[in-house]
Amino acid sequence: MGHAYTYRCDHCSFEARFNEGHGFLIRPQSLDSYLNAGEKLFHYKTHRALKKLAQEQKELFVDAAFRIYKCPHCNLLFDKVDVTVFDNGTPVHKSEFRCSSCRSRLKRTNIHRLKYAVCPACKKKTFHIDPRKMILWD
Ligand SMILES: [Zn+2]
Numbered sequence: 815m816g817h818a819y820t821y822r823c824d825h826c827s828f829e830a831r832f833n834e835g836h837g838f839l840i841r842p843q844s845l846d847s848y849l850n851a852g853e854k855l856f857h858y859k860t861h862r863a864l865k866k867l868a869q870e871q872k873e874l875f876v877d878a879a880f881r882i883y884k885c886p887h888c889n890l891l892f893d894k895v896d897v898t899v900f901d902n903g904t905p906v907h908k909s910e911f912r913c914s915s916c917r918s919r920l921k922r923t924n925i926h927r928l929k930y931a932v933c934p935a936c937k938k939k940t941f942h943i944d945p946r947k948m949i950l951w952d
Pocket residue numbers: 823824825826827828933934935936937938
């Protein structure tokens with residue numbers, strides 16, 4: 815189950831939706847079952863890293879979910895499929911994302927504490943969450 819949050823710009827009315835949480839296919843599962851399903855849900859580099867890990871070790875567990883990230887440099891928001899691979903509870907692989915605008919490493923953000931972000935359309939700091947438009951999905 816996840817949430818979709820709508821952000822709206824007070825200045826130019828641009829709207830965007832950001833997903834957070836587990837979905838129908840994006841869910842915790844064993845690495846073998848992910849690879850056996852034969853679907854490439856993740857970024858090709860992540861997929862390649864997972865295949866390599868599976869060859870080296872057995873009994874790995876993969877957790878994947880939509881997470882919301884913010885660029886610490888330009889304050890743009892992104893939702894990404896975050897993939898973490900665990901070997902007996904220890905993370906052995908973790909996704910990393912970069913800002914499409916400045917290439918800084920993105921940081922996970924707590925959307926409930928985030929007061930504003932930068933609007934991707936007009937670049938002003940007037941991008942706010944619209945609480946009326948939050949929806950649940952699964
Ligand atoms: Zn705007």
